Amino acid sequence: MDSTQPIVTISGTAIAMDGDDIDTDRIIPARHLKSLTFDALGKFVFEGDRENAKAAGQVHPFDAPEHSGASVLVAGENFGCGSSREHAPQALYRWGVRAIAAVTFGEIFRGNSATIGLPCVLLTPKAAAESRAAIAANPVAEVTVDLEAKRLRVDGRSWPVEINESLRRRFVSGSWDSLSTLAEGTQAAADLSRRLPYLKGWQAA
Template sequence: MQPIEIISGTAIAMDGDDIDTDRIIPARHLKALTFDALGTFVFEGDRKNAEAAGAVHPFDAPEHAGASVLVAGENFGCGSSREHAPQALYRWGIRAIAAVSFGEIFRGNSATIGLPCVLLTPEAAAQARAVIAADPTAEVTVDLATKQLRTAGRSWPVEINESLRQRFVSGGWDSLSTLAEGTAAAADLSRRLPYLNGWRAA
């Protein structure tokens, strides 16, 4: 299993609160058989609306190409429980999200795929977004070991559920790998269970 302790890269600053999962990935893309192409459609409606208004959505801005950290406001990922929302962000390239608060189901779905969601105070989130907007090329680091967000010589404390943090830094976030590690033990146990072996003596 791959531990996730430090995530670094350029960042996208998204203003606004209550950005819901319907906006992150429109419902018409939920019919996809795999998550592989979802990154192409992340914020599709918002991006088209921005283009129609003569603006550029943050996920279309050339200076944000390749960004791996997203900094947002309150209640990010609220709305429906669709797991496609964190998958779309992850497939686009986002590897950590810092926000004032999250939709609980979104945060859980993110943890399942190795996408940490950390909390900033409203003041810290506003300050971090301002720094990112001023210099989109600045490296931003989400440090789960020290529980900090760092960029441009500044740092802010972040919060994350301790159980989730331990899962990330230990590599235990990957439940499929955890299950796979127990394959031999499960096979051995099945050989010793009477009801799986005609009730013969173990």
């Protein structure tokens, strides 16, 4: 994750996930929350769902060979709801997902995603259904999330997406990582504290 890089368009193949209310417990099972780093979480994305699909003789979208290397995820309503674990967007990012389009998102999930440079854009229910159908019909089609034009493009078709304008500008300008922005201002804050008369005698951290 390079917080100095603008995020304007995200292109690649896509995974279409049917179903609503896909929560963070399903995205990354609780047993993996004890990991000391996020680095290895990608291989555990939807681990329980994938195991259940395999046991039923089915192939989960994240195990389908045609979706290997996909960078866009298109989902339904209330994606990322449930507990506020930051591991969920981290796991998706480590797997390779670089943008998510859905009808709605869990608010904390969307905020945690923005922090790591993973844009979450909104589709109408009709657009979400149509775009998922287009991806299912041609799994190797190029899919693009365009934050400049605010469009989702799939195999020659296009739908409008919505995203908070302030956040969109931060992605496009490359200033989306608020933690790095704060860290960059550490010296300026220390210099200012030394000049403030009511902080005289305090030691700046």
